[in-house]
Amino acid sequence: MTAALLQIEALTLRYGGLTAIDSLDLTLEAGSLDALIGPNGAGKTSFFNLVTGLNKQQAGTIRLDGARIDSLSPDRRARRGLARTFQNLRLFTQMTALENVLTGMHLHVAESLFEILTRLGQFRSQERAALREAKELLSFVGLAAAAHRPAGALSYGDQRRLEIARALASTPKLLLLDEPAAGMNPAETAALKDLLLQIKGRGVSMLLVEHDMSLVMQLCDKITVLNFGRKIAEGAPAAVRADSAVIEAYLGVKGAGELRGAGT
Ligand SMILES: Nc1ncnc2c1ncn2[C@@H]1O[C@H](COP(=O)(O)OP(=O)(O)OP(=O)(O)O)[C@@H](O)[C@H]1O
Numbered sequence: 001m002t003a004a005l006l007q008i009e010a011l012t013l014r015y016g017g018l019t020a021i022d023s024l025d026l027t028l029e030a031g032s033l034d035a036l037i038g039p040n041g042a043g044k045t046s047f048f049n050l051v052t053g054l055n056k057q058q059a060g061t062i063r064l065d066g067a068r069i070d071s072l073s074p075d076r077r078a079r080r081g082l083a084r085t086f087q088n089l090r091l092f093t094q095m096t097a098l099e100n101v102l103t104g105m106h107l108h109v110a111e112s113l114f115e116i117l118t119r120l121g122q123f124r125s126q127e128r129a130a131l132r133e134a135k136e137l138l139s140f141v142g143l144a145a146a147a148h149r150p151a152g153a154l155s156y157g158d159q160r161r162l163e164i165a166r167a168l169a170s171t172p173k174l175l176l177l178d179e180p181a182a183g184m185n186p187a188e189t190a191a192l193k194d195l196l197l198q199i200k201g202r203g204v205s206m207l208l209v210e211h212d213m214s215l216v217m218q219l220c221d222k223i224t225v226l227n228f229g230r231k232i233a234e235g236a237p238a239a240v241r242a243d244s245a246v247i248e249a250y251l252g253v254k255g256a257g258e259l260r261g262a263g264t
């Protein structure tokens with residue numbers, strides 16, 4: 001049997017006395033678009049921070065393509081094929097949209113001035129290729145016209161799509177999306193849905209954290225539900241929506257309405 005793309009076992013993260021991720025198991029198969037949902041504070045962003053290496057777990061293992069990555073630096077993990085977007089946007093607001101996408105690329109940076117001088121020609125052709133690729137990514141996410149505008153001047157929805165373009169610039173195998181639809185209007189959310197399907201069509205696997213249940217239910221192959229850092233349900237959208245533990249976890253919070261309203 002081939003290994004899953006992402007395989008998490010018994011992952012645990014504590015902040016002092018608070019267990020943010022509690023012995024979590026999770027598997028994502030290559031080619032899939034899965035979701036990780038749960039009420040506010042359930043541990044979703046904490047989980048992304050563990051997988052990408054911004055936080056270090058107290059216990060458990062993380063495997064990408066069958067190989068342990070849980071002691072690698074965030075940069076090494078990115079080079080293995082992991083990319084993410086952030087719940088709170090982290091764009092370089094003064095830089096143009098195009099420059100932001102370029103920062104997402106793994107350019108082979110020369111180590112010394114001597115190398116730079118001797119490899120200038122090679123360097124320039126790499127740079128030209130990077131520019132072409134960055135422009136292609138901007139038009140892929142629908143932002144071709146905004147290439148030379150400062151990222152900070154774009155609408156909120158456009159900034160979220162720019163973050164996706166930047167994440168794709170590293171040609172990831174697995175893209176972790178932290179609330180990409182937050183702050184989007186219905187038209188932007190509909191465009192986002194199409195975009196995520198196109199990314200899937202390019203062979204990039206995704207794990208989506210999202211409070212827009214309609215989007216999650218329509219898009220995702222498998223849903224994992226977290227509550228207080230623990231997995232309380234997992235499965236196909238229809239089964240998860242009908243799960244009594246899930247309904248209970250969302251009761252009394254804003255999400256209960258979202259869950260009921262996510263019939264389509
Ligand atoms: N740096 C930190 N130090 C201490 N506690 C933290 C820290 N970051 C998160 N927490 C706590 O860990 C728990 C999980 O937080 P996390 O941000 O992962 O939740 P979430 O599921 O992403 O929530 P939301 O839907 O609101 O984004 C919460 O109780 C939160 O208050």
Ligand SMILES: [Mg+2]
Pocket residue numbers: 044045046087
């Ligand atoms: Mg979060």
